[in-house]
Amino acid sequence: MPTVRLTETHIRGRYQGSDGGIYTRVEGAEGQCSRCREWAQSLYHRSDERVCGRHVRLITRTRIRFTTTFACRVYRGDVAELPPGTVVRRRDELDVAGRPVRHGAFDKFVLPGGRGFVLVPRSRWAWV
Numbered sequence: 001m002p003t004v005r006l007t008e009t010h011i012r013g014r015y016q017g018s019d020g021g022i023y024t025r026v027e028g029a030e031g032q033c034s035r036c037r038e039w040a041q042s043l044y045h046r047s048d049e050r051v052c053g054r055h056v057r058l059i060t061r062t063r064i065r066f067t068t069t070f071a072c073r074v075y076r077g078d079v080a081e082l083p084p085g086t087v088v089r090r091r092d093e094l095d096v097a098g099r100p101v102r103h104g105a106f107d108k109f110v111l112p113g114g115r116g117f118v119l120v121p122r123s124r125w126a127w128v
Contacts, residue, residue, distance in 0.1 A: 003056065004017045005056075006057065024046075025045075026042065026045055027042045033051055033054070035055050063093055064128060065128050066088050066091070066092050066093075067090060067123075067125060070087075070088065070121060070124070071085035071087055072085060072088040072094075073118065075118070094109075096109040096118075102122075106119040107125065
């Protein structure tokens with residue numbers, strides 16, 4: 001059976017599957033996967049089926065890959081102040097804290113841990 005891609009929903013612990021199903025993550029006591037019969041600590045439940053991590057892929061949208069080389073600046077406050085930039089190259093990766101917000105010709109990504117945000121030229125990045 002093919003791997004199901006899971007994306008987060010607005011309800012914590014619930015995921016929308018690429019097969020159209022709603023999955024709930026259950027942690028705790030070991031359970032048996034209904035597809036491969038292996039035992040696992042965390043399972044994803046969908047109606048009467050329990051599947052382990054081998055059969056699902058969680059898409060978290062927390063990491064991006066750059067598709068071009070440019071000077072990346074981490075802004076801590078307003079865009080008016082110009083912080084020093086570092087050169088990022090094609091195929092470099094960066095941890096982000098969610099989906100981007102449009103900001104002119106750029107996409108604004110908030111960095112995790114309150115470190116600020118970066119502006120990446122639109123269509124010059126991809127989800128990892």
